[in-house]
Amino acid sequence: xxxxxxxxxxxxxxxxxxxxxxxxxxxxxxxxxxxxxxxxxxxxxxxxxxxxxxxxxxxxxxxxxxxxxxxxxxxxxxxxxxxxxxxxxxxxxxxxxxxxxxxxxxxxxxxxxxxxxxxxxxxxxxxxxxxxxxxxxxxxxxxxxxxxxxxxxxxxxxxxxxxxxxxxxxxxxxxxxxxxxxxxxxxxxxxxxxxxxxxxxxxxxxxxxxxxxxxxxxxxxxxxxxxxxxxxxxxxxxxxxxxxxxxxxxxxxxxxxxxxxxxxxxxxxxxxxxxxxxxxxxxxxxxxxxxxxxxxxxxxxxxxxxxxxxxxxxxxxxxxxxxxxxxxxxxxxxxxxxxxxxxxxx
Numbered sequence: 001x002x003x004x005x006x007x008x009x010x011x012x013x014x015x016x017x018x019x020x021x022x023x024x025x026x027x028x029x030x031x032x033x034x035x036x037x038x039x040x041x042x043x044x045x046x047x048x049x050x051x052x053x054x055x056x057x058x059x060x061x062x063x064x065x066x067x068x069x070x071x072x073x074x075x076x077x078x079x080x081x082x083x084x085x086x087x088x089x090x091x092x093x094x095x096x097x098x099x100x101x102x103x104x105x106x107x108x109x110x111x112x113x114x115x116x117x118x119x120x121x122x123x124x125x126x127x128x129x130x131x132x133x134x135x136x137x138x139x140x141x142x143x144x145x146x147x148x149x150x151x152x153x154x155x156x157x158x159x160x161x162x163x164x165x166x167x168x169x170x171x172x173x174x175x176x177x178x179x180x181x182x183x184x185x186x187x188x189x190x191x192x193x194x195x196x197x198x199x200x201x202x203x204x205x206x207x208x209x210x211x212x213x214x215x216x217x218x219x220x221x222x223x224x225x226x227x228x229x230x231x232x233x234x235x236x237x238x239x240x241x242x243x244x245x246x247x248x249x250x251x252x253x254x255x256x257x258x259x260x261x262x263x264x265x266x267x268x269x270x271x272x273x274x275x276x277x278x279x280x281x282x283x284x285x286x287x288x289x290x291x292x293x294x295x296x297x298x299x300x301x302x303x304x305x306x307x308x309x310x311x312x313x314x315x316x317x318x319x320x321x322x323x324x325x326x327x328x329x330x331x332x333x334x335x336x337x338x339x340x341x342x343x344x345x346x
Contacts, residue, residue: 001321002323002324002325003321003322003323003324004321004322004323004324005025005051005320005321005322006025006319006320006321007022007024007025007026007048007051007052007319007320008022008023008024008025008317008318008319009021009022009023009052009064009317009318009319009320010023010101010105010314010316010317011314011315011316011317011318012097012100012101012312012313012314012315013097013252013312013313013315014092014093014094014096014097014100014253014310014311014312015093015096015252015253015254015282015286015287015288015310015311015312016252016253016282016284016286017063017093017251017252017253017255018061018062018063018252019063019064019065019091019093019094019096019097019098019312020052020062020063020064020065020097021064021065021067021097021098021101022048022052022064022065022066022067023067023101023105023107025319025320026045026048026066028066028068028069028078029041029044029045029068029080030044032071033071033122034071034078034080034120034121034122035089035122035123035217035219037068037071037078037080037122038080038081038087038089038122039087039219041066041080041082041087042087047329047330048064048066048082049064049082049087050330050331051320051322051329051330051331052064052082052320053082053083053084053331054330054331054332054333055328055331055332055333055334056328056331056332057320057331058331059337060084060247060249060333060337060338061249061252062084063081063082063083063084063091063093063094063097064082065079065080065081065082065094065097065098066079066080066082067079067098067101067102067107068080070118070119070120071120072118072120072125074118074125075117075118075119075120075125076102076108076117076118076119077098077102077107077108077119077120078119078120078121079094079095079098079119079120079121080122081094081121081122083245083246084245084246084247084338085246085247086224086246087122088122088123088172088173088224088257089121089122089123089124089145089172089173089214089217089220090121090122090123090124090126090144090145090171090172090173090257091172091173091256091257092142092144092172092253092255092256092257092258092259092260092288092308092310093251093253093255093256093310093312095119095121095126095128095140095142095256096140096142096256096308096310096311096312097312098119099119099128099130099137099140099142099312100130100137100140100312100313100314101312101314102117103115103130103132103137104135104136104137104314110130110132110135110137111132112132112133112134113131113132113133114129114130114131114132115128115129115130115132115137116128116129116130117130119142121145123145123172123217124145124146125145126142126143126144126145127142127143128140128141128142129141129142137312138311139309139310139311140309140310140311140312141307141308141309142256142307142308143293143305143306143307144171144172144256144257144260144305144306144307144308145172146296146298146303146304146305147169147170147171147172147260147261147263147264147303147304147305147306148169148170148264148298148301148302148303148304149167149168149169149264149265149267149268149302150168150169150170150174150212151166151167151168151169151210151212152167152265152268152269153165153166153167154166154167154168154209154210156176156202156205156206156209156210157205157209158198158201158202158205159201159205160201161198161201164178164179164182164183164202165178165179165182166178166202166206166210167265168206168210168212168223169261169262169264169265170212170214170261170264171256171257171258171259171260171261171262171263171264171306172256172257172260172261173220173224173225173257174212174214174220174221174222174223174224174225174261175223175224175225175226175227175243175257175258175261175262176202176203176206176210176223176225176226176227177226177227177229177261177262177265178202178226178227178228178229179229179231180228180229180230180240180241180242181230181231183198183228185228186230186240187228187230187240187241187242187283188283189283189284191283192242192249192250192283195228195242195244195250195283196244196248196249196250197248199226199228199244199248200226200244200246200247200248200339202226202244203223203224203225203226203244203246206222206223206226207222207223210223215299215300215301216299224246225243225244225245225246225251225255225258226243226244227241227242227243227244227255227258227261227262228241228242228243228244229241229262232262232266232271232272232278235272235273235276235277235278236276236277236279237279238279238280238281238287239278239279239280239281240280240281240282240283241254241255241258241259241262241280241281241282242282242283243255243258247338247339248339250282250283251282251283252282252283252284252286253282253286253288253310254280254281254282254286254287254288254310255280255282255288256288256290256308256310258280259278259280259288259290259306259308260290260304260306260308262278262280262290263278263290263292263304263306264303264304264306266278267292267295267302267304268302272292273292274292274293274294274295274304275291275292276291276292277289277290277291278290278291287310288308288309288310289308289309289310290306290307290308290309291306291307291308291309292304292305292306292307293305293306293307
């Protein structure tokens with residue numbers, strides 16, 4: 001068997017969202033910070049993402065995470081998150097997958113009943129607390145980087161749909177948050193296609209009309225994901241949402257960074273306080289529990305420190321190879337599943 005590569009991947013999903021983890025066969029990209037490494041990965045080594053996420057080896061529903069040595073000496077490992085159309089500073093479901101794989105493969109020693117360690121991510125250092133029993137990581141709780149509301153009650157024009165209210169918040173990437181009920185949705189599985197189509201229209205309009213940029217990371221700009229949120233009914237109550245991941249599909253998990261972003265908006269409106277919880281339910285009924293740990297001012301912005309709790313499960317292992325004669329070395333995308341937006345740069 002001939003192959004130009006041999007990449008070892010541990011399959012994993014967090015509350016239904018695929019977040020597979022590369023554990024061998026790919027060297028870490030160059031960079032003095034994790035953000036620099038993420039940028040270098042996208043610039044110089046994007047063929048890895050294309051190979052594993054594009055067809056015929058991957059799918060639009062897949063994320064892939066590359067484990068790399070940590071730069072910060074107090075972190076157990078670093079990770080670079082590769083999504084279908086972009087590289088992101090942080091992702092909740094992917095963080096939960098990474099933590100679970102590190103523990104259950106023995107890359108990070110598991111201590112029962114609780115293992116604590118830090119992950120070096122492009123968006124910041126993430127503190128992980130994993131609850132473990134009988135060799136299984138039962139759940140992962142992580143302390144996220146600061147989240148903040150960037151736009152409240154923005155007026156967005158969407159072709160064919162008129163104007164709608166839009167909040168924009170950062171929770172690890174920028175989310176455009178819209179009122180699902182006001183738009184006629186209940187966020188149920190039978191609405192998935194309609195939500196995906198409208199979500200992509202909203203995302204594209206928001207990127208044109210609200211050019212937000214992270215104050216610390218100038219390369220992180222524009223709305224990446226649109227969240228359809230049902231009304232918040234108070235701390236500790238279950239609230240449905242779905243986040244439309246480009247190029248147009250519902251996140252199967254409740255979305256950890258989306259939960260962080262929404263808590264930032266609810267805090268900015270006075271609807272959530274420090275210590276309050278947001279139990280987010282996804283379109284398939286899986287749950288993350290979000291909590292506001294603290295509130296502060298960061299670089300002149302009101303910020304919160306979010307905490308997210310969720311679960312992940314390993315699904316198997318795979319070694320990916322690439323025959324030199326394979327005509328689809330970098331894979332391909334078709335509009336029947338990938339839509340018409342293969343990259344956020346469009």
